[in-house]
Amino acid sequence: DGLAVVTATGAAEPAATPPPGVDRLVPKPVAARATGGTPFTLGAASRIVAPGAARPVGDYLAGLLRRSTGYRLPVTSGTPQSGDIVLEVAAGGAPAGHADEGYTLVTGGETATVRADRPAGLFHGVQTLRQLLPAWVESRRPVDGPWTAQAAVVSDYPRFGxxxxxxxxxxxxxxxxxxxxxxxxxxxxxxxxxxxxxxxxxxxxxxxxxxxxxxxxxxxxxxxxxxxxxxxxxxxxxxxxxxxxxxxxxxxxxxxxxxxxxxxxxxxxxxxxxxxxxxxxxxxxxxxxxxxxxxxxxxxxxxxxxxxxxxxxxxxxxxxxxxxxxxxxxxxxxxxxxxxxxxxxxxxxxxxxxxxxxxxxxxxxxxxxxxxxxxxxxxxxxxxxxxxxxxxxxxxxxxxxxxxxxxxxxxxxxxxxxxxxxxxxxxxxxxxxxxxxxxxxxxxxxxxxxxxxxxxxxxxxxxxxxxxxxxxxxxxxxxxxxxxxxxxxxxxxxxxxxxxxxxxxxxxxxxxxxxxxxxxxxxxxxxxxx
Ligand code: TNX
Missing domain, CATH: 3.20.20.80 (Glycosidases)
Incomplete structure (x- = not known):
């Protein structure tokens, strides 16, 4: 049926789950690679830096992440610090020619940064970041971390509008x-x-x-x-x-x-x-x-x-x-x-x-x-x-x-x-x-x-x-x-x-x-x- 490998015994075996990281994103991005660097870790002191037009998406993300992490996650417009999620809306944030809904995401080491030309692209990038974090990030009540995301670079935009x-x-x-x-x-x-x-x-x-x-x-x-x-x-x-x-x-x-x-x-x-x-x-x-x-x-x-x-x-x-x-x-x-x-x-x-x-x-x-x-x-x-x-x-x-x-x-x-x-x-x-x-x-x-x-x-x-x-x-x-x-x-x-x-x-x-x-x-x- 195309979804499974037929083994020597004839039994169909479902495809194995890819390890956490860019290989398991849905929908699959246009381009994504693991950089091999230190993973990004969201911690109790992390903030969401979301100035100007990025603010509503920052508030949305904070609302999602606070429930499961139990962290305070203030949404600010200050200078990014280690451990912060950074959301930026600025010209050139998305891959060239894909300003409407495209975004770039860079995770690793100090920060996780999503950039887009428009808030819609930023929102899509935030969905990608969400999937890079452990599944329990979806919990409605606090659970223990660690909340790490693979170090990666994603450059993405939709086929259809x-x-x-x-x-x-x-x-x-x-x-x-x-x-x-x-x-x-x-x-x-x-x-x-x-x-x-x-x-x-x-x-x-x-x-x-x-x-x-x-x-x-x-x-x-x-x-x-x-x-x-x-x-x-x-x-x-x-x-x-x-x-x-x-x-x-x-x-x-x-x-x-x-x-x-x-x-x-x-x-x-x-x-x-x-x-x-x-x-x-x-x-x-x-x-x-x-x-x-x-x-x-x-x-x-x-x-x-x-x-x-x-x-x-x-x-x-x-x-x-x-x-x-x-x-x-x-x-x-x-x-x-x-x-x-x-x-x-x-x-x-x-x-x-x-x-x-x-x-x-x-x-x-x-x-x-x-x-x-x-x-x-x-x-x-x-x-x-x-x-x-x-x-x-x-x-x-x-x-x-x-x-x-x-x-x-x-x-x-x-x-x-x-x-x-x-x-x-x-x-x-x-x-x-x-x-x-x-x-x-x-x-x-x-x-x-x-x-x-x-x-x-x-x-x-x-x-x-x-x-x-x-x-x-x-x-x-x-x-x-x-x-x-x-x-x-x-x-x-x-x-x-x-x-x-x-x-x-x-x-x-x-x-x-x-x-x-x-x-x-x-x-x-x-x-x-x-
Ligand atoms: C056809 S799809 C319809 C609907 C029905 C549907 C049921 C379409 C434009 N018309 O009125 O609900 O089939 O599957």
Whole structure:
């Protein structure tokens, strides 16, 4: 299966764990070497020297390290002393040409120093330093050191600028704290985007205020008073529920959403909110009667049926509605993207679908945002710079739009969908896109630059956790890890530096770290977890 060495007896033996140091980093850096010098040791008198723009990252790191080391670790802007961690944001800190997210890290002897052009790069460098320290650095209560890091030089930057994970909070709600836990987990693997699938047939999860200017007199508060009171309750043909309970209900107030955005921002993660349409909209149609051609609200629908709903693409009310929702969402969202869905519009005629996009895309652009949509939306001519999220289907329309200036986020369902069962025995999850070997190696061993795309056409990758069968954060963790770690490395590490056997060996020591962090990962067989 590519992950294990087959021994003379025929038994598969997992790859051995590399010794602590640069050979076990995840994602694997562009360049890293052990210098052979004296290791760096963090001690009771160590400080974090983080002047100016480095300060927030310094505070974040201090918060992490104080819990396990029990050290005071003051964050200062003074002159570095022996034993200090030094964080610097300055021009030339990152490898040349990689100012956005690149960093350099030098550990050994006196100090551990991370340099970057920007705070985001500094943050990624701090994640690397974190992995060079012993696994028990992840403990939430004080444990004994010594806290040493191998003497090394790392020079690093990402392959792609967009490295995402999606949570489908529509089919089953996750609380703000659960989302924060996910953010903490993905940040350590240098993921920089959280895509929130906020609306679908089963439910609507974001509060929208009824605006002063409201020509059609729509009650937007019904989106949550009615529309949030659903969740997927998907069943097999014999009526057996596929989830351990019905999808959880709930919604984010605008303050909740701001809280998620700001927490993500402190981890240099951009939130991409999705309002799906014209299909996947039953919850909106059930909340606001005027969105229906007959003026009658649809019933809520918890089934897993897809493609049956559509907004009325010919009605001005639809666009009044979308403008209101997207305007509020844009104001709440500092990131440059609004995801408008566009998938599986099976009951919308092709002309109506194109018309819908012709009217919705300018709303997004007019709000100063860049559109993202599922690859079906490449049927329309997209404004240059738009992103197409490829999940399945023909690549030809995607390539046409790429030739006109769009870029692609690769989320091929068979490889990156975290809701697919690992194996036939997996108790939760679906299996329409992947069946059989759907473990971390399958999510790792591929190149997102394929199907006629060139390197520069690909904005990045995203692993999507659909939640028809996923309840709560432990189940989300369990389906996500280790597969999302694979996709994170696919997004970060150059293709020619990646090897599934080497990755398997580097996964092993993450077991202790994830456990200490309270991440309920799946201990996939094939990895010698430590
Ligand atoms: C397809 S992926 C969907 C989702 C489902 C998912 C389940 C995509 C754009 N649409 O609505 O949740 O399959 O795996």
């Amino acid at each position: 967009y490295r995402g994970v999606m949570l489908d909070v529509a089919r089953s709600f996750l609380t703000v704290d659960e989302v924060k836990h996910y953010l903490d987990g993905i940040a350590q693997f240098k993921v920089n985007t959280l895509h929130l699938h906020l609306t679908d047939d089963q439910a609507w999860r974001l509060a929208v205020d009824t605006p002063a200017e409201n020509p059609s007199g729509l009650d937007y508060t019904a989106l949550t008073s009615v529309g949030s009171k659903g969740g997927a309750d998907v069943r097999s043909t014999d009526g057996k529920p596929l989830g351990t309970e019905p999808g959880r209900r709930g919604f984010y107030t605008q303050d909740d959403y701001r809280d998620i955005v700001s927490y993500a921002g402190s981890r240099f993660i951009t939130v991409v909110p999705e309002i799906d349409g014209p299909s996947h909209t039953n919850a909106a149609l059930a909340s606001i009667p005027q969105l229906n051609p007959d003026g009658v609200a649809k019933p809520m629908n918890d089934t897993g049926e897809v493609g049956y709903s559509t907004l009325d693409t010919r009605s001005p009310t639809t666009y009044e509605f979308l403008r209101t929702v997207l305007t509020q969402l844009a104001a709440l969202t500092p990131g440059r993207y609004l995801h408008i869905g566009g998938d599986e519009a099976h009951v919308t005629s092709h002309d109506d679908y194109l018309d819908y996009l012709r009217r919705t895309l300018p709303i997004v652009g007019g709000l100063g945002k860049t559109a993202i949509g599922w690859n079906e939306y490449a049927a329309a001519d997209l404004p240059a710079g738009s992103l197409i999220q490829y999940w399945k289907g023909p690549m030809a329309p995607v390539l046409t739009q790429v030739a006109r200036g769009a870029k692609v986020i690769m989320s091929p369902a068979a490889i990156t969908y975290l809701d697919q069962k690992y194996t036939a025995d997996t108790p939760i999850g679906l299996s329409w896109a992947c069946s059989g070997g759907c473990d971390y190696d399958h999510s790792y061993d591929w190149n997102p630059v394929r199907d006629g795309l060139r390197e520069a056409d690909v904005a990045g990758v995203e692993a999507a956790l659909w939640s028809e069968t996923v309840r709560g954060i432990d189940q989300a963790d369990w389906l996500g890890y280790p597969r999302l770690v694979s996709v994170a490395e696919v997004g970060w590490t150059p293709q020619d530096r990646r090897d599934v056997r080497d990755f398997t060996a580097r996964l092993a020591p993450l077991g202790t770290r994830l456990t200490l962090q309270g991440v309920d990962f799946r201990p996939s067989p094939g990895v010698r977890w430590t």
